[in-house]
Amino acid sequence: TGSSRPQRLLKAVQRNAAKGDPQSVISAIDYFCRHSEWAMNVGDEKGSILDSVVSEVSPTTALELGTYCGYSTVRIARLLPPGASLITLEFNPDYAAVARQVIAHSGLQDKIHLVEGPSGDSIPKLKERFGITSLDFVFLDHWKDRYVPDTKLLEECGLLRKGSVLLADNVICPGAPEYLDYVRNNPRYESRYFQSHLEYTNVEDGLEKSVFLG
Numbered sequence: 001t002g003s004s005r006p007q008r009l010l011k012a013v014q015r016n017a018a019k020g021d022p023q024s025v026i027s028a029i030d031y032f033c034r035h036s037e038w039a040m041n042v043g044d045e046k047g048s049i050l051d052s053v054v055s056e057v058s059p060t061t062a063l064e065l066g067t068y069c070g071y072s073t074v075r076i077a078r079l080l081p082p083g084a085s086l087i088t089l090e091f092n093p094d095y096a097a098v099a100r101q102v103i104a105h106s107g108l109q110d111k112i113h114l115v116e117g118p119s120g121d122s123i124p125k126l127k128e129r130f131g132i133t134s135l136d137f138v139f140l141d142h143w144k145d146r147y148v149p150d151t152k153l154l155e156e157c158g159l160l161r162k163g164s165v166l167l168a169d170n171v172i173c174p175g176a177p178e179y180l181d182y183v184r185n186n187p188r189y190e191s192r193y194f195q196s197h198l199e200y201t202n203v204e205d206g207l208e209k210s211v212f213l214g
């Protein structure tokens with residue numbers, strides 16, 4: 001049996017990126033996805049928008065739903081202020097195993113907690129497990145039909161506070177129409193759409209930034 005795409009992506013990182021250099025890990029993955037094999041990382045174009053929102057929020061506690069190979073995990077963690085941390089949830093153990101090695105290569109492992117399992121199980125345990133009171137920033141990048149139920153779950157668990165920022169990937173492609181409807185027609189959120197393209201393609205996609213108003 002052969003290697004998987006995430007395993008080939010990891011090899012490309014180990015071969016082409018400098019250990020302890022997050023930017024070189026990001027560049028190595030983008031190069032691999034443009035020139036060898038497409039993969040569902042947020043990518044460089046939407047990644048720049050992600051960077052600008054993370055830098056603006058400068059979160060002390062951040063949550064990512066959907067680790068995959070750890071590309072956006074590294075993008076977010078490299079911009080966190082000292083002492084801040086990122087919790088990232090991954091459902092697929094094979095993806096999680098690759099992500100742990102990509103994260104280790106970047107040198108950012110001390111800022112990142114990778115939790116394996118379904119978001120519906122992990123979210124209610126975050127407070128007790130990580131001693132957090134609320135989340136400053138959430139990046140949604142997992143199953144698109146889980147964006148609404150998990151946003152409601154974050155609210156119900158008291159993990160959002162006035163000013164918490166949600167940033168959702170793929171709201172156009174593959175699409176998250178129910179999520180757009182939820183945050184855009186909800187008085188408790190102030191939403192804005194950032195038009196972009198599906199990673200490594202010319203297909204339209206974008207990110208939806210939503211501020212929880214409390």
Ligand SMILES: O=C(NCCCOCn1ccc2cnccc21)c1cc(-c2ccc(F)cc2)cc(O)c1O
Pocket residue numbers: 040041042065066067089090091092117118119120141142143144146169170173174198199
């Ligand atoms: O599907 C995508 N992402 C989700 C992965 C599974 O996530 C599952 N998952 C991860 C934590 C987690 C926790 N609990 C439950 C499920 C949980 C995804 C897909 C595409 C895409 C676009 C066009 C295509 F032709 C084909 C694919 C692009 C993206 O940027 C994506 O993010």
Ligand SMILES: [Mg+2]
Pocket residue numbers: 040041042141169170
């Ligand atoms: Mg995505």
